[in-house]
Amino acid sequence: QKEVEQNSGPLSVPEGAIASLNCTYSDRGSQSFFWYRQYSGKSPELIMFIYSNGDKEDGRFTAQLNKASQYVSLLIRDSQPSDSATYLCAGGWSNDMRFGAGTRLTVKP
Amino acid sequence: GAGVSQSPSNKVTEKGKDVELRCDPISGHTALYWYRQSLGQGLEFLIYFQGNSAPDKSGLPSDRFSAERTGGSVSTLTIQRTQQEDSAVYLCASSYGLGSPTDTQYFGPGTRLTVL
Numbered sequence: 001q002k003e004v005e006q007n008s009g010p011l012s013v014p015e016g017a018i019a020s021l022n023c024t025y026s027d028r029g030s031q032s033f034f035w036y037r038q039y040s041g042k043s044p045e046l047i048m049f050i051y052s053n054g055d056k057e058d059g060r061f062t063a064q065l066n067k068a069s070q071y072v073s074l075l076i077r078d079s080q081p082s083d084s085a086t087y088l089c090a091g092g093w094s095n096d097m098r099f100g101a102g103t104r105l106t107v108k109p
Numbered sequence: 110g111a112g113v114s115q116s117p118s119n120k121v122t123e124k125g126k127d128v129e130l131r132c133d134p135i136s137g138h139t140a141l142y143w144y145r146q147s148l149g150q151g152l153e154f155l156i157y158f159q160g161n162s163a164p165d166k167s168g169l170p171s172d173r174f175s176a177e178r179t180g181g182s183v184s185t186l187t188i189q190r191t192q193q194e195d196s197a198v199y200l201c202a203s204s205y206g207l208g209s210p211t212d213t214q215y216f217g218p219g220t221r222l223t224v225l
């Protein structure tokens with residue numbers, strides 16, 4: 001059974017803080033992991049992907065992958081109110097990707 | 110096109126009617142996916158097309174749901190005899206379908222279906 005689990009939140013952080021979003025997966029064969037951001041009423045948009053153990057940074061976003069622990073996280077530094085959205089974790093293969101239920105993040109001014 | 114397009118953006122129908130939802134993927138993308146997202150929920154996989162291969166229909170919730178992809182491009186998702194529980198946003202995504210770790214799905218704007 002291939003499952004992707006996310007802490008459903010909601011998560012609330014003050015502006016300027018670090019937001020930490022977490023995701024675990026059950027299939028050790030999962031190859032890649034993707035973080036999508038979905039604003040209310042909009043479709044998901046890709047933030048970043050990661051497929052190697054360790055950290056991957058892109059601007060204020062850092063994805064972390066630990067295959068031994070089957071754990072993926074997304075850190076958002078210097079959180080802004082515009083980061084308020086639902087964040088979806090997805091893992092697997094390109095043709096067999098499973099999405100988590102999403103974590104709703106609110107960044108308070 | 111520049112992105113994945115879907116039509117209609119909104120569809121209101123009566124229980125028992127059939128509906129067709131259309132998806133036009135990004136040019137050059139061979140893989141196409143349909144998902145369903147109920148209010149406040151995550152994405153539910155419905156069906157996947159890869160090139161000319163037989164589609165992966167493992168996510169279709171019932172035989173009232175079907176999809177086709179003509180000419181390897183545009184796809185139509187058909188829901189027959191709609192039920193109120195079919196009300197959701199139907200999202201289409203496409204990717205290059207290369208099977209590489211970085212093959213990313215790009216989503217269309219979705220079709221919001223309301224069954225009265």
